[in-house]
Amino acid sequence: MDFSYTAKEEAFRNELRTWLQDNLPEGWLDGTFEYPEEENERAAFLRDWQRKLSEGRWAGISWPEQYGGRGATLVEEVIFEQEMAKVKAPPIINTIGTAMVGPTLLQIGTDYQKETYVPKILNGDEIWCQGYSEPSAGSDLAAIQTRAVKQGDKWIINGQKVWTSFAHLADKCFLLARTENTGKKHEGITAFLIDMHQPGVEVRPIHQINDAYDFNEVFLNDAVAYEADVVGEVGDGWRVGLILLSHERVGVAKQTFRLQKLFDELADMAKTLEKNGRPLIEDQIVRQKLVGFRAKTRALLLNYYRHLTDTIRNGRPGPEGSLDKLASSELGQQMLAFGVSIQGANGQLWKEDAPVNANWQKDWLRSFAYTIEGGTSEIQRNIVGERILKLPKDIKH
Amino acid sequence: MDFALNEEQTLFQNQTRQFLESKGDLTIPRSYMEGKEEVLEELWKGLGDLGYMGITISEEYGGLGLGDLTLVPILEEMGRVVVPGPYPETVAFAVPLLQAYGTEAQKQKYLPSIAEGKRKVTLAVLEASGELAPSEVQLQAKVSGDEYVLQGTKILVPHGDIADTLIVPVRTGGTNSEYGISLVIVDADQVTLDTKKQISMDETRKMVQVTFNEVRVPKAQLLGPENAGWGILQSGLIHLNAALTSTMVGGMDRVVEMSTEYAKTREQFGQPIGRFQAIKHRIVDMKLDMDSARSLSYYASWAVENKTDDMVEAVALARSFSSEAYLDIAGKNIQNHGGMGFTWEFDCHFFLKRARALENHLGSPESFRETAAVEMGWNGKKALV
Ligand SMILES: Cc1cc2nc3c(=O)[nH]c(=O)nc-3n(C[C@H](O)[C@H](O)[C@H](O)COP(=O)(O)OP(=O)(O)OC[C@H]3O[C@@H](n4cnc5c(N)ncnc54)[C@H](O)[C@@H]3O)c2cc1C
Numbered sequence: 143m144d145f146s147y148t149a150k151e152e153a154f155r156n157e158l159r160t161w162l163q164d165n166l167p168e169g170w171l172d173g174t175f176e177y178p179e180e181e182n183e184r185a186a187f188l189r190d191w192q193r194k195l196s197e198g199r200w201a202g203i204s205w206p207e208q209y210g211g212r213g214a215t216l217v218e219e220v221i222f223e224q225e226m227a228k229v230k231a232p233p234i235i236n237t238i239g240t241a242m243v244g245p246t247l248l249q250i251g252t253d254y255q256k257e258t259y260v261p262k263i264l265n266g267d268e269i270w271c272q273g274y275s276e277p278s279a280g281s282d283l284a285a286i287q288t289r290a291v292k293q294g295d296k297w298i299i300n301g302q303k304v305w306t307s308f309a310h311l312a313d314k315c316f317l318l319a320r321t322e323n324t325g326k327k328h329e330g331i332t333a334f335l336i337d338m339h340q341p342g343v344e345v346r347p348i349h350q351i352n353d354a355y356d357f358n359e360v361f362l363n364d365a366v367a368y369e370a371d372v373v374g375e376v377g378d379g380w381r382v383g384l385i386l387l388s389h390e391r392v393g394v395a396k397q398t399f400r401l402q403k404l405f406d407e408l409a410d411m412a413k414t415l416e417k418n419g420r421p422l423i424e425d426q427i428v429r430q431k432l433v434g435f436r437a438k439t440r441a442l443l444l445n446y447y448r449h450l451t452d453t454i455r456n457g458r459p460g461p462e463g464s465l466d467k468l469a470s471s472e473l474g475q476q477m478l479a480f481g482v483s484i485q486g487a488n489g490q491l492w493k494e495d496a497p498v499n500a501n502w503q504k505d506w507l508r509s510f511a512y513t514i515e516g517g518t519s520e521i522q523r524n525i526v527g528e529r530i531l532k533l534p535k536d537i538k539h
Numbered sequence: 540m541d542f543a544l545n546e547e548q549t550l551f552q553n554q555t556r557q558f559l560e561s562k563g564d565l566t567i568p569r570s571y572m573e574g575k576e577e578v579l580e581e582l583w584k585g586l587g588d589l590g591y592m593g594i595t596i597s598e599e600y601g602g603l604g605l606g607d608l609t610l611v612p613i614l615e616e617m618g619r620v621v622v623p624g625p626y627p628e629t630v631a632f633a634v635p636l637l638q639a640y641g642t643e644a645q646k647q648k649y650l651p652s653i654a655e656g657k658r659k660v661t662l663a664v665l666e667a668s669g670e671l672a673p674s675e676v677q678l679q680a681k682v683s684g685d686e687y688v689l690q691g692t693k694i695l696v697p698h699g700d701i702a703d704t705l706i707v708p709v710r711t712g713g714t715n716s717e718y719g720i721s722l723v724i725v726d727a728d729q730v731t732l733d734t735k736k737q738i739s740m741d742e743t744r745k746m747v748q749v750t751f752n753e754v755r756v757p758k759a760q761l762l763g764p765e766n767a768g769w770g771i772l773q774s775g776l777i778h779l780n781a782a783l784t785s786t787m788v789g790g791m792d793r794v795v796e797m798s799t800e801y802a803k804t805r806e807q808f809g810q811p812i813g814r815f816q817a818i819k820h821r822i823v824d825m826k827l828d829m830d831s832a833r834s835l836s837y838y839a840s841w842a843v844e845n846k847t848d849d850m851v852e853a854v855a856l857a858r859s860f861s862s863e864a865y866l867d868i869a870g871k872n873i874q875n876h877g878g879m880g881f882t883w884e885f886d887c888h889f890f891l892k893r894a895r896a897l898e899n900h901l902g903s904p905e906s907f908r909e910t911a912a913v914e915m916g917w918n919g920k921k922a923l924v
Contacts, residue, residue: 143548143608144541145841409917423917433908436915437835437856444834448542455543469827523820531799531822533813 192266227399331379587656618789631782699747
């Protein structure tokens, strides 16, 4: 057991810190930066940020050097997420591309796919979305019904996707569709790379409870995919789809570090807010609850590191990621709920009228998605119960 | 960066498990509860033979000279079996204090015999209120020539009936303050102690009331400087609380394992009950708590071994979290076992009762959280470790 970093890892951290100091938008670190309110302006701002990151070779650090990455180790990726969380860096708009699609194509894509798509992912020239979920296939993803039929060297796709994040901004989509009905639902699925700017694709943003429009319905009416855009083998899409997800290897780290930051913000808020003329942090109930959160955020981080140690030792991640996902999403919800709760009656106000900072209300509402997106908490509990504890499998059809 | 047990630690873990299995696993606490107190003697001797009593004792006094982290897997294994005996008190309280504050003569006298498995040491700190606070240390030590004369009563002394040596905070000065507390080492065979067993729910961890009636101990038995015992006590409790947390983690590990095994084999409605999500998901939540407690405890022991700046906070967080989580999941384990879990014959209740015994022992979860709050620099009244 050794809870310290090597000199090389510390050097990596310092290089990133220096880069962030020099390159974060004006006013970012001292908190005077104003996020563009308008959707298109914000997208433009985020695309700029992505370009800057890729120029500094910080957009996809785990990518091989020849593709603009740094061939970073897992620990370096973790340090990266830690530092980004510390300064609350702007999000990477093309994260589906950089974290998942790119690495998947580099792993199992054809030369054509590598040449055509990979270079435009890191610099954000082409933004990707992930078309998996459908109205009747959510947790039961293998139940997808969107169909792709071969016509000459094209595939014609019909059906509907839903909850597709960033589809309204995306240029490309990594899409799962059914190419054969064998009667077994995990068979006959194929993974396609499709263009979002074509007549057969219609995107309708969905209004979310936090008053944002980040995910969408995607209607596919004779949308086209070319033969060269099949990833892996035809009919092998279930496996390919899982490979894509397996590349999201630091997603939990990201959330884990955000929660460390969130804890600090929560404590800071409790030092500023007052109750009966005393700082809230001196209130016994608030104080006790906060230290409880402190223990849980520490435990989350240390659990994550222990699982990371296993991953490094075994050379691949195990199902423990589900434990981290489960814990982080629920803890995030609890802390944000507490953050709004200690704002008292004014806590119900949001946007311009938010009593402390509108992010508390916005993030609290956003937190209700934590336990749904990327596999619900119920599904994560099934995964842990069945794969780690080896309890009997759930009833499935 | 490496957050798992290393090879040596894994070796200790396997060895301890084998040893405890050879001694009867969960029949150890059961036999002990049923009055066969000799199991504790056998256990202690076996631990001495394996060299486990001297892990943290430096080599010149017959130990292995290793740190707190090495104790972690051993303590976890002991917690898995809810073993009786003042092992944490001896190796993770008496040993670090003797090494840090003992005179050469004290070290010579105590450390080698502890390492050989010939001496059990316990801590007699609490008085009537059961609270750990300077004002509660009222056992008087009057100087008479080169002796102290002790007068007063300590309660909740773990295994105070069979301990060879007791470390006792006494009052040599002041009335309620930290100043004036001193630690004395009392050898049970040198004096007459009036001991009375207290009826504790956890019969595997015997609680004893010890009355000191004009008990005379030589001044040479003072541990550390006179009147400065409170601070010394705290530095020992850091080690002890980290160690107790490890035993709780072991108990939690066992409880999760019991629930998991039972859920695979017990059938109702034609299914193993582990197929029902109400059971499956509850066990997953129990595992998550166990993992969190283990991570916090690993870090706490690492921090103690390396004397990091956040050592006190780390131990306080681990201890408060584990105290509550252990009690909670030991209860859930009973629920998962149905009526079987409610029986005296089944082992579920050992864990529940041990969790209850440790929950508020030497500090409540609330008091540990308050300690952490103060350590984080949040102003407020400093509570007690
Ligand atoms: C913010 C957000 C962004 C998203 N982005 C994307 C994206 O970019 N691309 C994409 O493809 N998808 C995306 N999703 C979709 C997401 O993956 C699904 O919402 C999720 O898998 C759950 O599916 P569902 O919504 O159909 O709920 P359902 O599967 O219908 O679940 C409803 C409830 O039933 C429970 N349930 C279902 N099955 C079981 C079971 N076997 N045992 C116990 N309980 C069960 C669930 O846990 C849940 O509580 C996103 C979702 C959100 C909220």
